[in-house]
Each structure stands twice: as C-alpha cells, then as structure tokens.
Amino acid sequence: MNAIYFDCCSGISGDMCLGALLDAGLPLETLQQELSRLNLSGFELDVRQVRVQGISATDVSVKVNSPQPSRHLHDIILLLESSSLAPDVVQRSKAVFRRLAEAEGAVHGIPAEQVHFHEVGAVDAIVDVVGTVAGLASLGVEQVWVSPLPLASGWVQSAHGLLPLPAPATAHLLQGVPVYGTALRAELVTPTGAAIVSTLADGFGPLPAMTLGQVGYGAGKRSLAHPNLLRVFTGEIIPPAGGMETDTVSVVETQIDDMNPELFGSLWEALFNSGALDVMMNSVQMKKGRPGTKVTVLCHPEKTLAVSQCLLRETTSTGVRWREERRYKASRQVLPVDTPWGAVRVKFSSFKDAAGRNYHKAAPEFEDCRQVARASAVPVKTVYDTAQSAAIQRLQSFPES
Structure with a gap:
C-alpha cells in the first residue's frame, strides 16, 4: 500500500x-x-x-x-x-x-x-x-x-x-x-x-x-x-507477517490488604498518568485469610520505574514485582468516524490466520463518546452505538482475503 x-x-x-x-x-x-x-x-x-x-x-x-x-x-x-x-x-x-x-x-x-x-x-x-x-x-x-x-x-x-x-x-x-x-x-x-x-x-x-x-x-x-x-x-x-505485530511490555504487580478502598479510585487515575497501558485490580485471599487486592499494571518497559514509584507513592504497599513479557498484537490503527454530534475515534484492528483469512474488529474510544455525548446532551450509549455502526460500515472496505 x-x-x-x-x-x-x-x-x-x-x-x-x-x-x-x-x-x-x-x-x-x-x-x-x-x-x-x-x-x-x-x-x-x-x-x-x-x-x-x-x-x-x-x-x-x-x-x-x-x-x-x-x-x-x-x-x-x-x-x-x-x-x-x-x-x-x-x-x-x-x-x-x-x-x-x-x-x-x-x-x-x-x-x-x-x-x-x-x-x-x-x-x-x-x-x-x-x-x-x-x-x-x-x-x-x-x-x-x-x-x-x-x-x-x-x-x-x-x-x-x-x-x-x-x-x-x-x-x-x-x-x-x-x-x-x-x-x-x-x-x-x-x-x-x-x-x-x-x-x-x-x-x-x-x-x-x-x-x-x-x-x-x-x-x-x-x-x-x-x-x-x-x-x-x-x-x-x-505489512507485519500474518497481520500480527510483536512487542515487549512490562508487567508490574503488588498485593494490598491494608488500604482504604476509597483510595483505589485515585490510584487508577495516577497509574494512567504515570504511563500505564492498562490497570487490573482483582480480589485475592492473602495471608491469615485476609481479603486483599492484587494490582496488575501493563506499561512500556521505559515506564516501569515511573509506574513502580507511583504504586509505592499512592498505596500502602512497600514493594512491587515486575517482569517483561512478549505479546502478539493485531495490526491496529485509530481512525475518526463521523456521528451527528461530532467525530469519534475508533480503534480498528485486523489480523490474518494460518489459512489466510482476514479478521477485522472495530471499537469506538469510550472517552470520545462520553465527551461528545456530554457536549450534545445525548446518552453515551447512543453516541457509542452510532459510532459503532459507522465503524462497521467502514469495515466493509477492508480486504477479506
């Protein structure tokens, strides 16, 4: 191309x-x-x-x-x-x-x-x-x-x-x-x-x-x-081989059993501001049978230190673990689609399987939908569904083989 x-x-x-x-x-x-x-x-x-x-x-x-x-x-x-x-x-x-x-x-x-x-x-x-x-x-x-x-x-x-x-x-x-x-x-x-x-x-x-x-x-x-x-x-x-891309991400983790649950909301925001690609919080059972929360953060390797420092600064944890992992990714691009209330970015992804078949997906960016909905006083779901429909129409132009 x-x-x-x-x-x-x-x-x-x-x-x-x-x-x-x-x-x-x-x-x-x-x-x-x-x-x-x-x-x-x-x-x-x-x-x-x-x-x-x-x-x-x-x-x-x-x-x-x-x-x-x-x-x-x-x-x-x-x-x-x-x-x-x-x-x-x-x-x-x-x-x-x-x-x-x-x-x-x-x-x-x-x-x-x-x-x-x-x-x-x-x-x-x-x-x-x-x-x-x-x-x-x-x-x-x-x-x-x-x-x-x-x-x-x-x-x-x-x-x-x-x-x-x-x-x-x-x-x-x-x-x-x-x-x-x-x-x-x-x-x-x-x-x-x-x-x-x-x-x-x-x-x-x-x-x-x-x-x-x-x-x-x-x-x-x-x-x-x-x-x-x-x-x-x-x-x-x-084009990447098979439409798949590979890269390396850091996985940073810690477990917490002694922090006010109200603070986890602000932790989420602080981690993304520090460079997190994704944040997961899962309930776990810790020593002495105490309920706790396992915080797992994905980030680019160069953001590992910043994310680790954020966890130590914003939580009661006194230590974190980290490791690097390889991952496969579908080929991705972010393109705007028009809605009656404004443009919304959509993440399009595609990959090809061993038989040579192409697969495509489209996901509107939720924050864009929320901002457009708020500015136009319409439900977020309405904006999201409209953007999804426009994205599906755009997918018709993507190659099938």
Missing part, C-alpha cells in the same frame, strides 16, 4: 505541504493542471528551490493578484462542486473546509455556516488545501501518516486581533491528535495545516515500517533556530 508520512518536526502549514509534495516528486505541471480545474482566478504559484540551513527544499507561495470576494463555507463548497476536479478530491477538500468552519464556529460561538473565512477562506488557503489533496491523489497515496505535532506559545496576529498560540481554531482542530510543547514563540501549526492533517490522516505516531521511496522538504516562511521544514517520506507499507 502506497503511503506518505508527514514528519512535522517544525510544524505544518498549507504552503509547506505543497512544497514538500513537489519536492518529493509531484510534477509542478500536474499541480497547476489540477488547480486549473477550479473556477478560481486571480492567483499564481511562486515555486522556488531554497536552502534552509544547508538543506535543499521547495518553497511555495500563492500570489493573489486581484481582489477576491468574501467567502463563507457554502461559497467554498459551491466552488469545489462546480469544479472539474475528481470526485474524491472534491469530497476530501470539502471535508477539510468543513472541519475548519466547525472549528472557527466553535471558537467564536456561531454556526459553521456563518463563519466568515478570513485567513482560511482566502485564495491561498483554497489553493493549499485543494493542491495538497489533489497532489496526494496524483502521487497515488493510499494512506497518510503524521508525526506528533509541535506546539509553541506566544501570540499571533489575525483578523480578530492578537490570539494566543496555538491559535484557538488550531487547538480545536487538534483535539485527539498527539502533540507536544516546545520553547519556541512562533506559530508552528497553522489552522490550515491542522485541518489538513486532522482530516486526511489515517494515523498518528512514529514512521511506520515501509520501503522508502522519495523524501521531500517543504520550506516554512519563518526563520527559526532550527531548519523550518516539513519533511515527507513516501513509500510502500510493509
């Missing part, structure tokens, strides 16, 4: 996406031809090869050379639907702009349809979004993977005045996306960039196993202490 990995070491923006795709082999003529399918005039692409702290990269700017009308979401939807772009490109581009409108609307307390697109609705953003979606299709990309995103602090000037970083719309778009903080005081992830990856990504995390094809660098506009680049890797995903 052809895939692309966005290495967002310096963040991501729409023009950086275009630059990285061009640098990775997307012909400029193809990009221009795709953009010409839009009924959009008054702009031109300025594409240059630059060196960013010694690294060759492609810099893309959209030059607007004539006045543009004010646009709302329905104007952009009409623009896309009246174009001669491929249906899939139209649908995915519409999805990106809908997410942008919903994020802006949520921030400003208005319906998405009433959002006046200042920055994001300008010609350059339309070109960035459509160019990225069409570029991925032209490169034959079937899966999009994205690294965790770096976020900075400080302020950014916008049509609404000064806004804190990350911009409120960006923060809304990145809900459910892995991020990490930096000491930089500059906008690293723009709303357009956040909308692109949060809509198009099939998964977030480290570079998946792949046979590497091309590497491309898209240049950012700001001068930073490190190279301001978006790097992309294209290649063919290497």
